Each structure stands twice: as structure tokens, then as C-alpha cells.
Amino acid sequence: MVSELPWNSKTGTLKRELAEGMMDPSSRQALEAAVRLAGSAGSDGVTITALSMGPPMAEEVLYQALSLGADRGVLLTDRRMAGADTYLTSFVLAAYIRKYAPDTDLVLCGSQTSDSETAQVGPQLACELDIPAIGWASDIRLSGRTVTVCRHVDDFMETLEMDLPGLITVDQGAFSPAYATLGGVQEAFDTTDAVRILDAAALGLDDGFNALKDSPTRIIDVYSPTTEKENRILKGAAKTVVDQLFKDYGKVISSAMGKDLKTK
Amino acid sequence: MEKQNTQETLRDIWVLGDYRNYFQSRVTLQILARARALAKGTGGRVCALVFGHGVDEYAREYIAHGADLVYVMDDPRLADYSVQTYSHLLTCLAADHQPEILLIGATRFGQEIAPRTAKALKTGLTADCIDLEIDDKDRLVQIAPSFGGNLIAKIITPAARPQMATVRPGTFQERPHDDLAKGQIIRLEVPEDLPEERVRCIRSAYKPAKAQGIEKADIVITGGRGMGSKRKFKKLFDLARVMNAEVGATRPVVYADWISHDALVGQAGKHIRPKVLFSFGISGAIQHTAAVTDADFIVAVNKNPNATMMKMADVAIVADANQVCSGIIRAIKEKIRD
Numbered sequence A: 001m002v003s004e005l006p007w008n009s010k011t012g013t014l015k016r017e018l019a020e021g022m023m024d025p026s027s028r029q030a031l032e033a034a035v036r037l038a039g040s041a042g043s044d045g046v047t048i049t050a051l052s053m054g055p056p057m058a059e060e061v062l063y064q065a066l067s068l069g070a071d072r073g074v075l076l077t078d079r080r081m082a083g084a085d086t087y088l089t090s091f092v093l094a095a096y097i098r099k100y101a102p103d104t105d106l107v108l109c110g111s112q113t114s115d116s117e118t119a120q121v122g123p124q125l126a127c128e129l130d131i132p133a134i135g136w137a138s139d140i141r142l143s144g145r146t147v148t149v150c151r152h153v154d155d156f157m158e159t160l161e162m163d164l165p166g167l168i169t170v171d172q173g174a175f176s177p178a179y180a181t182l183g184g185v186q187e188a189f190d191t192t193d194a195v196r197i198l199d200a201a202a203l204g205l206d207d208g209f210n211a212l213k214d215s216p217t218r219i220i221d222v223y224s225p226t227t228e229k230e231n232r233i234l235k236g237a238a239k240t241v242v243d244q245l246f247k248d249y250g251k252v253i254s255s256a257m258g259k260d261l262k263t264k
Numbered sequence B: 001m002e003k004q005n006t007q008e009t010l011r012d013i014w015v016l017g018d019y020r021n022y023f024q025s026r027v028t029l030q031i032l033a034r035a036r037a038l039a040k041g042t043g044g045r046v047c048a049l050v051f052g053h054g055v056d057e058y059a060r061e062y063i064a065h066g067a068d069l070v071y072v073m074d075d076p077r078l079a080d081y082s083v084q085t086y087s088h089l090l091t092c093l094a095a096d097h098q099p100e101i102l103l104i105g106a107t108r109f110g111q112e113i114a115p116r117t118a119k120a121l122k123t124g125l126t127a128d129c130i131d132l133e134i135d136d137k138d139r140l141v142q143i144a145p146s147f148g149g150n151l152i153a154k155i156i157t158p159a160a161r162p163q164m165a166t167v168r169p170g171t172f173q174e175r176p177h178d179d180l181a182k183g184q185i186i187r188l189e190v191p192e193d194l195p196e197e198r199v200r201c202i203r204s205a206y207k208p209a210k211a212q213g214i215e216k217a218d219i220v221i222t223g224g225r226g227m228g229s230k231r232k233f234k235k236l237f238d239l240a241r242v243m244n245a246e247v248g249a250t251r252p253v254v255y256a257d258w259i260s261h262d263a264l265v266g267q268a269g270k271h272i273r274p275k276v277l278f279s280f281g282i283s284g285a286i287q288h289t290a291a292v293t294d295a296d297f298i299v300a301v302n303k304n305p306n307a308t309m310m311k312m313a314d315v316a317i318v319a320d321a322n323q324v325c326s327g328i329i330r331a332i333k334e335k336i337r338d
């Protein structure tokens, strides 16, 4: 049995901001789920592949995945993959799985808490592969070729079942990850050849393929949010500003509290 | 499924009716309100879609909240929410009737059904729009946070149809219930040959997440990384107690485990609309602020007067968050009359 882990490799603010590491937290939990499943009874001989579509620097993230329990890493990287929206991202990931790992039993994705937080790549990948999918898993159990998933969605507690092959996205917080020690990462770097790098041609995508051009959505404008609120600035010692606050805005606060405040 | 006159349907705006958690989530009604406004620009009708069994009351409800037309597929086989079956039906319907726009609430269900439907229809989908507009070329402009949230992107779907977007609950304000609103209910036949269900539901029980006052609270106190530490953050709970308020937090705070994930305010968390919002030590990244713009009155406390949160506040207090928090607790205790 082989497990594939689509790996979110998008670099950017979020990863740097997270003090613990550079990995996208949702994908990291998906890896943790894979590792636990591989370690559960009756799962001998499972191979976990960490799969990422991203820029060349995402290779580092795949080494980190190796140190966290993946058996191998695959980086899909190509200029022509840049600018993919979720429609194209899921298309490229599926192209790899179809060509190089058609026997994949289970695909695990993060749910939505990745950098872009669309929660779209997992479901769309399942459509591409034409396999059943369950989102927001908080518990996953494997018995033979049947997988049982518990999840809490829209105020419903559900237990769902499907036969493999299938795709699961794991809920934020459900699979708290093990942490990589620096030594582990170093060790992973020493295992050569564990990360494979493939471009668009290697996936069999035709010459005209261009993710940016082929994506059905297009960004037409990007701007920073501004606000037009007139704002009052209070400065000074804490006592002074608090007094000022209640003097001028005590009414607003007390009416929201539904209580009467002395004005004095 | 009967074919409609395409000339007529081409401009229609569709809204998926998501009623399962009706009393907790009003997102369908909120989107209907926005769709109504958009329809002024497109000249099309606002249509809601309802899949299920015994769902007439929802169809009527959607008309009372702004739908011109409701397509209903009512069948015992549709009694349980199914991502696979509903998205199959939605895909077939959309392919037949060719709506111009398809909007779906970003409930968990909506977040599963929307990407599948978009994929099957070979069209684009923008997640979690904070606004929707129609431009001068009659295209849907999907406005959503991007690039780590420091920026907002305007996204279009130039060629593929329908133009699809999901919208977080709480983003738009629903229209008041109008019993006199006129609308048409069209019952569509459910095909005999539904695809075999590949995900089997073993158990499903209504179990609301523990009381989440924050979305309904009149006063919300939010704290960010600027509170400094878990211990200092606790002071916000004291303030909440004297004010009868709820406490919310930014993502770094939740990740640092100063408070549970339930308290997350922002795109990944709750959308709030309190009468008064106190914001302590929060910079104001768009993923956070997108969910607080409906606060009637904002008091922000930050050492940095240039923080975005300070710019959007009614009152911006340039000071140490901890000291101001303690000061307010003291002031309230003095002033309160029971």
C-alpha cells in the first residue's frame, strides 16, 4: 500500500511567521495522519510519499517531510506550473499520481489551513482522480480496504465510511504533529535520492501547458486594504487615556454592556 | 431535467440553499441579499436551489429573503446531505440551465461541494470572498484576501461559466423576512439513475459546538500577540467578566495556545459583529480585520500608532495593552451600578 501526501509548498509569509518550522501546518498534520496510519496494525509495507507542487526551494520542505516520517518526497516544479489556481494545482498533482503512482491507496491533504486557505485543492484532486473523498477528518481508522472517518462539520458529528482508494483532508488540530529535531532534518538531507524532482514534461503535460494561462480564474487587481474611518487618537499614561475613553465614549460602552455606568 | 430557454437563464445568479444547520447558519439568506444587489447590475434573476426531502419551507423562506425563483429537487433519496449526490445534481442543473453566477456559502458542506462542482463544470472558483461586485463588462468581480492576507485581490473568471465563489457566513447582511415577496417554486424531477454513493454515512448526529457566544456577543475583547504572554493574556478574561463580554484572539495567539481555537477571530475563525470591539495588541492583518469590520465601534490599543488595526478604530489608544486593560477593569469596577 502506498500513501500519497500532497504537500503544500507555497512559500511565503505564513511559514516564516510560524516559529516552529517552515511547513504549512495543515499539510504537516496530513503527514502526521499518514505516519500514524502507516504505524497502525495491518499496515505493513506502507510507503508514504510527500508530494508538492511548488518552486525549487520547496525541496527543503520535502526533506523536512522525510525527517518527519515520509519515505520519499516528490517535487513538481516548473515555470509553467507557476500561477496555478486550485483548478490547475489539482490537475498537476493528479497528473503525477496518474502517471507515477497509479496504485496510490490513500491521498491525505490538509483541510483548509494552508497559506491560501481555499480548502479546494483536496476535493478537486479527488474529482480529478475520480475517487471518493471525505473532508475535515478528525479521526481515521483503517480496516482492510475500508476507511472509517469521524468528523465534526456544521454542527453535525458524523461517522463516514469509504473503500480505498480515496482521499481524506484532515481537520486543523486533529493530528498534532511530531516535531522534527534539527538532527532529524540533517539526517534526511544525508539520505540522497529520496527527493525526486519532476517538471511539466516529465508529467506528460503538453507543450502548450501553462498554469497561469490555463487557470480559469484571473487576478485583475491587487491592493492593500484601506479604511476611511475617522479615528480619534488617545495618547498618554494608561490612567489618562482610560479616563478620557470613559468620559467621551462611556455611553457607547455602557449601552453595549446593557448596564448603567456612573459618569462622574 | 427540462431545458430552459437559455436567453432567459443566461444572466441568472444561483445560490445554493444550505439549510441543514438553518438556525445556526444564515449564510444562504446572507448570500441571497447580496445576489439581489448584484442582479440589479446583471438584469438576471436570483435563483435558489434546494435539494432534500420535505424542504418546501426552505423554498418559501428563500423567496421571503429575496429569491425570484427556487428550483427544488425533493426526493426521499436526497433526505441526507450528500456532497457527492448534491454536487452531481448541481453540476447537471448548472450545465443544463447555464447560470451566469453560482454562489455557495462557505459552510463545511459548501466548502466541499463548491470545489467539486467547479471542477466538474470546468470553471473557476474563488474561496471566501469578502465582497462581490459586477464590473462594467457585467463580470463578477470576486474580492478575496490573498498573498498571505496582507493584500486583497480582485479575481474574475473571464471565460468559463458559471462564475463561482464561496462566501463565509457573516460576510453579508440578510434582508428582512418579507412574507409578501413573490417568487416562483419550480419542482424538478430527480433522475432515476443517481450515481452510487461512494461515501457511506454510518452515523450523523446534530451536535452543536459548545456555545459560541463570540459571534453574537455585544462586546468582544480581542487580544493579539502584543499581549505578550499567556499569563498576561489572561487579564482579558478578567476584563470580559466585568463587561459581560466574550474573548477572541488572533491566529498567533491561538497557535501559541494562549486560548483555544474556538476563539479565533478572522477568516479562518469567527466573524463577529459586536456593538463594541476592544482590540488589544493586534496589528490588523486582513485575515483578522475582514472578520471585524461589522463592529459598530472599535477601540484599539497598540504601542504602534501605525498598525492597521489602529487606523480602522474609532478610538485608537497608543499605549501598552496590558496597562490599558488593567485600567479599564479598574474603571468599570468603580463605575458599575447594579
Ligand SMILES: Cc1cc2nc3c(=O)[nH]c(=O)nc-3n(C[C@H](O)[C@H](O)[C@H](O)COP(=O)(O)OP(=O)(O)OC[C@H]3O[C@@H](n4cnc5c(N)ncnc54)[C@H](O)[C@@H]3O)c2cc1C
Pocket: A014, A017, A114, A115, A116, A117, B148, B149, B223, B224, B225, B226, B227, B228, B249, B250, B251, B252, B253, B264, B265, B266, B267, B268, B269, B280, B281, B282, B283, B284, B285, B286, B287, B288, B301, B302, B303, B304, B307, B319, B320, B321, B322
Ligand atoms: C491563510 C491565512 C489565514 C489567516 N487567518 C487568520 C485568522 O483567521 N485570524 C487571525 O487573527 N489571523 C489570521 N492569519 C494571520 C494574520 O495574517 C496575522 O499574522 C495575525 O492576525 C497577526 O496577529 P497579531 O496581530 O496578534 O500579531 P502581530 O501581527 O505580531 O501584531 C502584534 C501587535 O501588537 C503590538 N504590540 C506589541 N507589544 C505591545 C504592547 N505591549 N502593547 C500594545 N501593543 C503591542 C504590535 O505593535 C503589533 O501591532 C492568517 C494568515 C494566513 C496566511
Ligand SMILES: Nc1ncnc2c1ncn2[C@@H]1O[C@H](COP(=O)(O)O)[C@@H](O)[C@H]1O
Pocket: A006, A007, A008, A009, A010, A026, A027, A030, A051, A052, A053, A054, A086, A089, A093, A108, A109, A110, A111, A112, A113, A114, A115, A116, A117, A118, A119, A120, A121, A122
Ligand atoms: N501546491 C501544492 N502542492 C501539494 N499539495 C497542495 C498544494 N496546494 C494545496 N495542497 C494540498 O491541499 C490542501 C489544502 O490547500 P488549499 O486548497 O490551498 O487550502 C493543503 O493542505 C495540501 O495538502
